[in-house]
Amino acid sequence: MMEPLILVVDDEKSIRSFLKVSIETQGYKCIDTDNGASALMLAVSHNPDILVLDLGLPDMDGVDVIKKLREISQIPIIIISARGHEREKIKALDAGADDYLTKPFSVPELLARIRVILRHKAFEKFPKEIESAVFQVKDLVIDMDKRRVWLGEEEIHLTPNEYKVLVLLAESHGKVLTHKYITEHIWGGTISDDTRSLRVCMGNLRRKLGEDPSQPEYIITEIGVGYRLIDE
Structure with missing residues (x-):
């Protein structure tokens, strides 16, 4: 079995070197570069399993790298950036990034995010049938054929929109879904206050799952960005 290949793109050599060593100690292969143009070339020529991308590159903005790559590839992208403002996170995720970590970040957390994506990729290799x-x-158990939800042995009764939101999160479990992404998929962008409607819907859903808002067990809030359902 071939080792997963991770492409790291960051203009700081010390960060690239540290991440390369950390990634390779997990049994993965790692290649790296310091600019966007080279990142696109390596992504096409080597077809890595995951791209770890800094947004502040010397030749082009990281968001532009995401957009260009998404025209030709669906390689999972994890952003690592010092840009911590929620608008920057939303811009990158809407452009096609799969996850976002703000510098300084925990390397064990980055490695955990990499493992989540690799598990998803392995699962997707199985035939749909x-x-x-x-x-x-x-x-938490969701029977998508019967449209029924259980928490332990207790069946949870959800409204149609609550069920749709939960299934959407489950289909991308472990990944952050932005407010915009969720509202467009559930309401189609047709309601005037879709963010508030999502917040109300999510509050009701969490209450039915018995969640403590300060210590969520299933649905994690990425403040100002969106939500993700835990992976395991």
């Missing part, structure tokens, strides 16, 4: 229609994480 043998995939289970039942999704489970911890005590």
Whole structure:
């Protein structure tokens, strides 16, 4: 079995070297570069399993790298950036990034995010006809054929929109979904105050899942950006 290949793109040599060593100690292969043009070339020529991308590159903005890459590839992209403002996070995620970590970040967390993406990629290799229609994480079970949800042995009764939001999160579990992405998929962008409607819907959904807002067990809020359902 071939080792996963990770492409790291950052203009700071010390960060690239540190990440390369950290990634390779996990048994993965790693290649790196310091600019956007080279990143695009390596992404096409080497077809890495994951791209770890800094937004502040010397030749082009990282968001432009994401947009150009998304025209030709669906390689999962994890952003690592000092840009911590929520608008920057939303811009990158809407452009096609799959995850976002703000510098300084924890290397163990980055490695955990990499493992999540690799698990998703491994799962996607199975033919659709043998995939289970039942999704489970911890005590939460969603039967997508029967449109029924359980928490442990108790069946949870959700409204149509609550169910749709939960399934959308489950389909991308472990990934951050922006407010815009969720509202467009659930409401189609047709309501005037879709962000408030999402907040109300999410609050009701969490209450039915018995979540403590200060210590969520299933649905994690990425403040100012969106939500993600835990992976395991």
